[in-house]
Structures are given as C-alpha cells and as structure tokens.
Amino acid sequence: MAAPVTNDQSWFFALALGVSFLKCLLINAYHSTDFEVHRNWLALTHSLPAAQWYYEATSEWTLDYPPLFAWFEYGLSHIARFFDKEMLVVQNLNYASPATILFQRLSVIVADVVFFYAVKECCKCLREDKGKYLLGKPSFILTVLLLWNFGLIIVDHIHFQYNGFLFGVLLLSIARHFQNRHFEGALLFSILLNLKHIYLYIAPAYGIYLLRCFCFTQSNADGSLQWRSFSVVRLVTLGTIVLSTFSVSFGPFIALGQLPQASMTGGLVQEFQHSVLPSVSPLATLVCTVLSILPALFRIWHRPNGARGFLRCLVICALGSFMFGWHVHEKAILMAILPLSLLAVESREDARIFLILSITGHYSLFPLLFTTQELPIKILLLLLFTIFSLTSLKTLFRKGGALLNPLEATYLLGLIPLELICEFVYPLTVWQKTFPFLPLMLTSIYCALGVTYAFIRLYISLLTCSDSTKKIKTQ
Amino acid sequence: MENWSLFSLCVLLGLTSRWAVSFHSYSGAGKPPMFGDYEAQRHWQEVTYNLPVHEWYFNTTNNDLNYWGLDYPPLTAYHSLVCAYVAKLLNPEWVELHASRGYESHSHKLFMRATVLFTDILIYIPAVLLYCFYFCDGSSKQKVATALCILLYPGLILIDYGHFQYNSVSLGLALWGILGLGLGWDLFGSLAFTLALNYKQMELYHSLPFFCYLLGKCIKQGLIGRGFFQLAKISLTVLVTFALCWMPFLSDPKQPLQVLHRLFPFGRGLFEDKVANTWCSLNVLIKIKTLLSRETQLFLSFALTLLFILPSSLKLLSKPNLWQFKLALVNSSLAFFLFSFQVHEKSILLAALPVCLVINEIPLIAIWFLLTSTFSMLPLLVKDGLLLPYVVTSLAFLFLSLYLLSALERSTEEELRLGLYRKLTRHWLPKLNLSRIIKWKFWFSLVAMAALSFTSVWLEPPAKFPDLFPVLVSILSFLHFLGFIIYFNLVQLMEPQRKKSQKKTN
Numbered sequence: 001m002a003a004p005v006t007n008d009q010s011w012f013f014a015l016a017l018g019v020s021f022l023k024c025l026l027i028n029a030y031h032s033t034d035f036e037v038h039r040n041w042l043a044l045t046h047s048l049p050a051a052q053w054y055y056e057a058t059s060e061w062t063l064d065y066p067p068l069f070a071w072f073e074y075g076l077s078h079i080a081r082f083f084d085k086e087m088l089v090v091q092n093l094n095y096a097s098p099a100t101i102l103f104q105r106l107s108v109i110v111a112d113v114v115f116f117y118a119v120k121e122c123c124k125c126l127r128e129d130k131g132k133y134l135l136g137k138p139s140f141i142l143t144v145l146l147l148w149n150f151g152l153i154i155v156d157h158i159h160f161q162y163n164g165f166l167f168g169v170l171l172l173s174i175a176r177h178f179q180n181r182h183f184e185g186a187l188l189f190s191i192l193l194n195l196k197h198i199y200l201y202i203a204p205a206y207g208i209y210l211l212r213c214f215c216f217t218q219s220n221a222d223g224s225l226q227w228r229s230f231s232v233v234r235l236v237t238l239g240t241i242v243l244s245t246f247s248v249s250f251g252p253f254i255a256l257g258q259l260p261q262a263s264m265t266g267g268l269v270q271e272f273q274h275s276v277l278p279s280v281s282p283l284a285t286l287v288c289t290v291l292s293i294l295p296a297l298f299r300i301w302h303r304p305n306g307a308r309g310f311l312r313c314l315v316i317c318a319l320g321s322f323m324f325g326w327h328v329h330e331k332a333i334l335m336a337i338l339p340l341s342l343l344a345v346e347s348r349e350d351a352r353i354f355l356i357l358s359i360t361g362h363y364s365l366f367p368l369l370f371t372t373q374e375l376p377i378k379i380l381l382l383l384l385f386t387i388f389s390l391t392s393l394k395t396l397f398r399k400g401g402a403l404l405n406p407l408e409a410t411y412l413l414g415l416i417p418l419e420l421i422c423e424f425v426y427p428l429t430v431w432q433k434t435f436p437f438l439p440l441m442l443t444s445i446y447c448a449l450g451v452t453y454a455f456i457r458l459y460i461s462l463l464t465c466s467d468s469t470k471k472i473k474t475q
Numbered sequence: 476m477e478n479w480s481l482f483s484l485c486v487l488l489g490l491t492s493r494w495a496v497s498f499h500s501y502s503g504a505g506k507p508p509m510f511g512d513y514e515a516q517r518h519w520q521e522v523t524y525n526l527p528v529h530e531w532y533f534n535t536t537n538n539d540l541n542y543w544g545l546d547y548p549p550l551t552a553y554h555s556l557v558c559a560y561v562a563k564l565l566n567p568e569w570v571e572l573h574a575s576r577g578y579e580s581h582s583h584k585l586f587m588r589a590t591v592l593f594t595d596i597l598i599y600i601p602a603v604l605l606y607c608f609y610f611c612d613g614s615s616k617q618k619v620a621t622a623l624c625i626l627l628y629p630g631l632i633l634i635d636y637g638h639f640q641y642n643s644v645s646l647g648l649a650l651w652g653i654l655g656l657g658l659g660w661d662l663f664g665s666l667a668f669t670l671a672l673n674y675k676q677m678e679l680y681h682s683l684p685f686f687c688y689l690l691g692k693c694i695k696q697g698l699i700g701r702g703f704f705q706l707a708k709i710s711l712t713v714l715v716t717f718a719l720c721w722m723p724f725l726s727d728p729k730q731p732l733q734v735l736h737r738l739f740p741f742g743r744g745l746f747e748d749k750v751a752n753t754w755c756s757l758n759v760l761i762k763i764k765t766l767l768s769r770e771t772q773l774f775l776s777f778a779l780t781l782l783f784i785l786p787s788s789l790k791l792l793s794k795p796n797l798w799q800f801k802l803a804l805v806n807s808s809l810a811f812f813l814f815s816f817q818v819h820e821k822s823i824l825l826a827a828l829p830v831c832l833v834i835n836e837i838p839l840i841a842i843w844f845l846l847t848s849t850f851s852m853l854p855l856l857v858k859d860g861l862l863l864p865y866v867v868t869s870l871a872f873l874f875l876s877l878y879l880l881s882a883l884e885r886s887t888e889e890e891l892r893l894g895l896y897r898k899l900t901r902h903w904l905p906k907l908n909l910s911r912i913i914k915w916k917f918w919f920s921l922v923a924m925a926a927l928s929f930t931s932v933w934l935e936p937p938a939k940f941p942d943l944f945p946v947l948v949s950i951l952s953f954l955h956f957l958g959f960i961i962y963f964n965l966v967q968l969m970e971p972q973r974k975k976s977q978k979k980t981n
Contacts, residue, residue: 010878014874014878014879017874021868022492024863024867025492025495025496025864025868026495135476372582373585376490376494376592377495380487380491383483384487384488387483387484390480391480392476395476
C-alpha cells in the first residue's frame with residue numbers, strides 16, 4: 001500500500017480509527033429496547049443507593065447483570081450528567097433525547113478502546129507474523145477480523161450493547177494466558193464473570209486448563225499428567241484471586257442480605273409448553289450442554305495442547321452452550337466466533353471452520369435488525385466482512401488447494417437465495433399474514449446446520465490434534 | 476489479495492457510508508410551507524407524472540412555478556418521471572397532484588434515499604472505479620486507495636444523501652465524459668457530457684474545457700482532413716443528443732424559450748444567500764448588489780469569469796492531454812464559481828469533481844481543497860441538521876486520505892508541481908521553502924476551519940450580526956478558493972516538459 005511501511009503500528013490505528021468513524025455514522029440508526037435497558041440502569045445506579053439497585057422495579061428492565069457492571073453503569077452515569085440530566089431520572093421511561101442517544105452511543109464507542117487494546121495484545125501472541133506485504137500479514141488479517149467484526153458492529157452499535165468492552169476483557173484474558181501471565185488472565189476472567197454472567201459457559205475451559213496446565217507445573221515426556229508436580233501455592237493464589245474478585249463485586253450485596261435477589265434469574269425460569277414438539281426443561285438443556293462439552297474438557301485434561309488447546313476448548317464450550325443452552329440469545333454466537341478468529345489465522349483447518357461459523361453465525365444475526373432502513377447496512381457490512389475474510393484467509397493459506405470444499409461453498413452460497421426469499425419475496429406473499437414467523441424459522445434451521453457442522457469439525461480437530469508443537473513447559 | 480476483492484471492499488465502504496449518512500435529516504424536513512430541496516424533488520415527480528409535457532415548465536393553475544417550479548433541464552424531468560412511476564407503484568399518495576404537497580413519512584424518505592443510491596450505483600460509482608483503474612498511476616493498491624478516497628469525499632455524500640440532490644447523476648455523467656475523452660472515445664465522451672449538461676445546466680462550468688480539449692485534438696489531427704471530420708462527428712453527436720433530449724419541447728417555439736428562462740434566471744440577482752464567491756464576499760465591504768445596476772453586474776461578472784478561464788482554456792487548446800484537461804476543468808469550474816452569476820454554494824461540487832481526479836498526483840492540495848469545499852457548505856449543512864455526519868465524514872476523509880495517499884510525505888516542491896515556479900522566484904526569494912510553508916498553511920487552515928465550525932455551532936452570534944458565522948465561513952472559504960485558483964492556474968500554465976507521461980495521453 002502507499003501507507004508508510006516503516007511505521008509498523010500506523011495501520012492498526014488507521015483500522016481502529018476507521019471503524020470508529022463508521023460507528024459514529026451509525027449513531028442515528030435503529031436501536032433496540034436494550035438502549036432503554038441501559039438508560040434505565042444508568043438512572044437507577046445514579047439516583048438510588050446500592051442497596052436498592054436490585055430491587056428497583058419501576059421499569060420492566062430490572063438490573064440483571066452482575067454487580068461490577070452496575071458499578072460500570074454508575075461510573076458512566078456521572079459523565080451522562082453533562083449530556084442530559086433527564087436520562088438519569090428513573091421515571092423517565094423510554095426517554096431518548098438526541099443527547100441521550102449521543103451519550104450512550106459514544107459510551108459504547110469509547111468503551112471499545114478496551115477491545116482495541118486486547119486485539120493489539122492478541123496480535124502479539126501470533127506464532128509467526130511474516131507476510132510479503134501488509135495485507136497478507138496474519139496480524140493485519142486478525143486485526144480486521146476482530147476490529148471490523150460484523151457481529152460486534154451490528155449488535156453493539158446498532159442494536160445496542162456493550163459487547164466490545166466485554167469481549168475486550170475476554171480476549172485480553174486469553175492473550176495473557178498465551179503470554180503465560182496466568183494470574184492476570186485469571187483475574188481478568190473473574191472480572192469478566194462479574195461483568196456479565198453469560199461467560200459462565202466458558203468457565204469450565206478455564207477451570208480445567210488452569211488446573212491442568214498451571215497448577216500441575218510439569219508434564220511427563222509423553223504429555224500425560226505428572227501428579228507430583230502439583231503446586232498448592234498456585235492453586236491457592238488462583239483461588240484467592242477469583243474469590244477476592246467475587247467478594248469485591250458481590251460483597252456489599254451479601255452484607256445487605258441481598259444475595260438471592262442478585263442471582264439474576266431473568267429468563268432462566270421461564271418455561272414454555274410447546275404445541276407440537278416435546279417441551280424442553282431447563283434441566284434437560286443443562287444436561288445436554290454438559291454432555292456436549294465433556295469430551296473436550298477430558299481431552300485437554302488428558303492431552304493438553306498449551307494455550308491453543310485451551311482456546312479450542314473455550315470455543316467448543318461456547319458453541320456447545322449456544323447449541324444446547326437454555327434461553328440463549330443469537331448474540332451468544334459471538335462468544336464462539338471472536339476467539340476462533342485467533343486460531344483461524346494460524347491453521348488451515350481452523351480457517352475453514354471459522355469461515356463457515358462466522359458467515360453462518362453472522363447471517364443468523366440478521367433477524368435482530370428487522371427495520372427496512374437498516375437492511376442495506378446489514379447486507380453491505382456482511383458482504384464487506386465476508387469478502388474480506390474469504391479472500392484474506394484464502395490468500396494466507398493458498399498452499400494446499402481450495403480452503404472450502406464444494407459442499408461447504410454451496411451451503412454458504414445458499415444463504416443468498418435464503419435472504420432473498422426471507423426478506424424480499426416472502427413479505428410480498430399471502431403467507432406473511434398467516435405464518436409471519438416462517439422466515440425466522442427457515443433462517444434458524446439453515447444456520448443451525450452450519451453451526452452444528454462447525455461444532456463437529458472443531459471437535460474432530462481438537463480430538464485429533466497431536467502435540468506436534470513445543471512440549472508444554474509451564475513456568 | 477486480489478484486485479477485485481479490494482475494489483469491492485472499497486465500493487462496499489463507500490456505499491455503507493452513503494447509506495449511513497442517509498439516516499440523518501434532509502433539507503426542509505418538517506419545515507412548512509416551503510420545506511426544501513427534498514420536497515422540490517418530490518414535487519417534480521408529482522408534476523411530471525400528472526401533467527402533460529408542455530405544461531411542465533409553464534405557470535398554470537395545476538403547476539405553480541413559485542412552489543419549486545422545475546428549473547433544471549429536461550433530463551432531470553424525465554428522471555423524476557421514472558421515479559414517479561415507481562413511487563406510484565409503491566404508494567400513490569406520494570405523487571398525488573396537489574394533495575401530496577409537503578408529504579413526509581419514513582417510508583417515503585426510504586424511497587427517496589433509495590433512488591439516490593440507485594443512480595449512484597448505476598452512474599457515478601462505476602465511473603470512479605473505471606477512472607482509477609485506467610488512469611491512476613502506481614500499483615493496484617494505490618488505485619484502490621485513490622478510489623476509496625474519491626468515494627469518501629464528504630461534500631458529495633452530504634449533499635446527495637443528506638441535503639438531498641442528484642449530483643451523482645450529473646457529475647457521474649460528466650465523469651463518464653472525461654473517461655471517454657481520456658480513452659480516446661471522443662464521441663462517447665461528448666455524448667456523456669451532453670447528457671450531463673442536459674441534466675443540470677451548471678455543467679456549463681465544465682463545457683469550455685471539453686470544447687477546447689476536443690477542438691485542440693481535432694486541430695492537432697489537422698483541420699483539413701481527419702480533424703475536420705472528427706469535429707463534424709462530435710458536433711453532430713452533440714446536436715443529435717440535444718435534439719433527442721429536447722424533442723418534446725421542440726414542437727412549439729415558446730417551449731424552449733420558457734425552459735431556458737427557467738434554467739437561467741438572470742432576474743434573481745448576482746447572488747442569493749451566503750456563498751463563498753467573490754460577489755458575496757465583496758458585498759460585505761461594498762454593497763455592490765445595490766450599488767451597481769443589473770447590467771453592470773452582469774458585465775463585471777462576465778468579464779472576470781472570462782479573464783480567469785481564458786488563459787487556462789488557451790493552454791489546453793494548445794496542449795490537449797489528459798493532465799491539462801483535468802486542470803482546465805478545475806480552473807474553469809472554480810472561475811465560474813467565484814465570478815459567475817447566481818452561484819449556489821453547492822456548485823463547489825463541480826470544482827470538487829476534477830480535483831478528486833488529481834488527488835493521486837497532488838494529494839495534499841487536493842485533500843485540502845476537498846475539505847475546504849465541504850467546510851464552505853457548513854451553514855447549509857447545519858441548517859439541515861447534518862452536523863454529526865459533517866464532522867464524522869470530514870474527519871474520516873482527512874485522516875484516511877492523508878494516510879492512504881501519504882499526502883504529507885509527497886509534498887516536495889517537485890511533487891507539488893511548483894518546480895518551475897520555484898525556479899523563477901529563486902532570484903527574489905532564495906531561502907523560501909515552499910514545501911514547508913504550504914504544509915504549515917495547511918495545518919493552520921485546518922485549525923481555523925475546525926475552530927470556526929465549532930464556534931458557529933456552539934456559540935450564539937451577537938444580536939447586531941445574526942449572520943456573522945455564515946459570513947465568516949463564506950469569507951474564509953472564499954480566500955481559500957482564491958488561493959486555490961491561483962495555484963491551479965500556476966500549475967497548469969507553468970507545466971514543464973513532463974518526463975513521466977500519463978498512461979493514456981491523447
């Protein structure tokens with residue numbers, strides 16, 4: 001490129017700045033009820049004492065995130081004062097003045113700085129970063145795949161959420177484990193759990209990995225467990241870190257006797273009776289989820305593959321809980337796609353799985369933005385991300401034939417007629433009135449195929465990967 | 476990465492930013508009774524759909540010319556007619572005669588925005604891509620970077636997708652004309668430019684360079700022989716195109732006269748509102764609008780415009796190649812903008828297009844000009860509620876183009892095309908470091924523009940001068956444009972023998 005090649009980091013800032021400008025342009029786009037949810041939380045953390053945060057129920061959107069996130073909203077509310085004081089009044093339900101919108105959107109954009117830092121750290125963890133020119137370097141590709149991730153932009157900056165900030169903490173924690181700074185990694189993950197409890201789904205991966213690779217300081221020559229190398233010190237330190245984080249977060253509420261209230265049962269208890277297929281209970285889903293991730297956990301216990309094996313297990317846990325969990329949001333697919341990006345720029349097989357999972361997963365987010373005004377935006381951005389990921393990963397792994405086999409390519413191409421039918425043709429037919437949810441069902445079923453396929457392939461790659469890379473010699 | 480993927484990413488980014496800007500307000504939104512340009516375009520759909528052709532430009536009971544009467548040439552009217560047919564399919568209320576006045580709804584806005592996007596994709600964007608592909612020096616990455624910068628030019632995006640107009644059609648057609656001429660397809664180029672002229676009469680700003688370039692080429696081919704035939708063919712193409720466009724109006728001699736009367740409203744005075752040209756700026760000091768008679772104003776404006784376009788046109792006539800052609804387009808449109816009659820601030824886009832075409836050769840000055848042109852439209856944009864997209868697109872354009880085109884590194888005197896000028900002035904000012912001065916001026920000007928943008932939005936003007944900020948913006952922009960027209964004239968007139976020739980020079 002004409003860009004100065006001598007300055008290594010300028011391209012990173014250009015990409016970060018570019019995506020931030022795009023996010024600023026989307027300030028006036030459609031926002032979902034999540035916008036009101038966060039405004040309400042700003043209001044109640046600002047106006048009420050902490051003792052009442054989890055009791056306040058004027059709005060239907062009660063606080064259902066862990067305490068650290070509440071403190072985050074509290075911090076934000078102090079800046080919100082300068083934009084529009086009215087948004088901090090709890091009674092002002094659905095208050096959305098231009099200043100409120102500006103403030104909330106900017107807060108997401110600014111909070112993404114954490115994400116930028118995490119991406120930079122992840123780039124440092126790549127095994128090799130050589131490329132003939134800038135566009136072919138793994139770090140460049142990874143940066144674009146993460147910073148310009150379609151799902152994050154759509155969910156955070158249109159639908160409205162703070163996932164960028166949270167995924168930043170997650171990716172930073174992963175990067176720290178790659179860099180063998182395990183205490184920091186554990187601390188960051190504990191903080192993350194106290195910011196949003198959904199990350200509990202990947203806690204097993206962390207637990208098993210840290211226990212196996214960190215608390216047992218050495219492995220035998222063939223990679224199996226060396227029981228005698230167990231380090232109590234490490235276990236105790238890790239435990240202290242985790243417990244102290246939780247106590248800082250939940251402490252005040254335990255002291256006030258509010259723990260039951262803060263258990264965030266939102267959505268977990270709603271059971272539905274289905275009319276045609278058998279009804280599913282929460283317990284059944286929990287059992288299915290655990291069963292689906294158990295083999296992966298056994299694998300990294302038995303034959304760990306260092307940080308990369310841990311990451312693979314993490315993605316499997318995320319995908320397993322996405323597929324079998326209770327009351328899962330379609331946004332949870334991002335928990336699998338984003339960490340997988342790291343693996344995708346390093347291995348051919350992972351790149352393949354990433355392409356299928358990301359394109360399918362991103363397409364499955366389309367129903368989130370159902371307004372006509374946002375239709376061109378979501379199509380354009382998905383095309384942007386898809387074309388980039390396809391061509392850059394193809395170029396990166398051009399040795400060894402095509403990246404996707406014909407079946408996979410056909411499946412992905414099938415998304416085009418699916419989109420045309422669901423959003424262009426179907427609304428013009430008579431069935432739109434009688435079966436309005438049919439397009440959604442079609443989308444879900446079609447994408448489920450891709451996600452399941454990716455899940456299976458990921459499992460195969462985990463169970464069959466050998467410890468060909470360097471032997472694990474933890475500190 | 477392959478070329479096609481880079482180009483498509485570039486187009487997708489351009490389209491995304493365009494559609495994202497379209498979320499914002501448009502001209503005259505919610506402001507009865509007159510509304511704004513958006514309502515004007517809707518009204519033209521209503522008029523062209525419901526009334527017969529011979530009534531379009533006339534004041535009748537059904538067609539009140541005082542309420543946004545048609546004042547563009549016939550091609551705009553035909554375009555409105557086509558849009559009206561689509562509108563009728565979607566919702567007849569949008570083009571109901573009389574009843575649809577001031578119609579505003581979310582779905583209608585989406586429809587109107589979609590029509591702009593459609594013509595943009597059809598006409599302007601392919602022209603930009605082809606231009607960068609064929610006429611940009613450097614590697615393919617350089618071409619894509621140039622294409623991206625041109626597509627992200629804020630002025631055009633904000634006016635077309637914000638304020639609401641169809642400049643991408645006329646500018647796109649003019650660009651096809653330039654492409655045709657550059658590739659040696661003179662007839663195609665003339666056809667495209669004539670269509671552009673028949674879409675918006677402001678394209679006359681570009682007409683003299685087109686004329687001089689083609690005439691110069693024909694002369695070079697020999698006025699007796701091939702050159703003459705070529706000239707004849709071009710003239711025939713132009714005449715036939717005009718005839719086809721104006722055909723419905725040629726049945727009655729009163730028709731074309733009335734149309735011309737609508738297109739060139741000399742009765743409306745030297746200037747309207749605040750515009751960054753000479754007359755408006757001069758008016759601050761000397762009230763020339765009231766001091767001089769209408770005839771004197773016309774004469775003065777004509778004389779000064781001619782004075783500034785003659786040298787550039789004559790140079791082009793003598794040396795008809797693409798580089799000279801582009802520079803002549805810049806000089807001609809700037810001269811018209813600064814000195815002509817009844818200029819609107821949006822007409823700066825006519826100068827911005829050719830400057831976009833030289834962004835690869837003189838990045839720093841081109842970027843500077845393009846930012847200034849966007850800044851000069853600030854009062855209009857603020858009035859339309861487009862402050863946020865203005866700030867975001869201008870900043871994005873500034874940083875991305877400076878970065879992608881390495882504008883600050885490519886600013887030596889040679890690269891600024893001022894080598895010959897420097898050699899001449901070396902006698903008087905030996906120690907002058909033009910490059911450094913220009914860079915300092917660039918930063919200083921950016922700071923001034925940012926400061927003025929900020930104050931004109933945040934502060935209240937004093938009661939005695941309610942128009943203080945728009946006037947300051949106009950004067951600052953005017954001074955910049957004066958500097959630019961001098962610079963571009965210098966570059967064009969003092970061009971030395973270039974060792975590195977353009978890829979396709981004719």
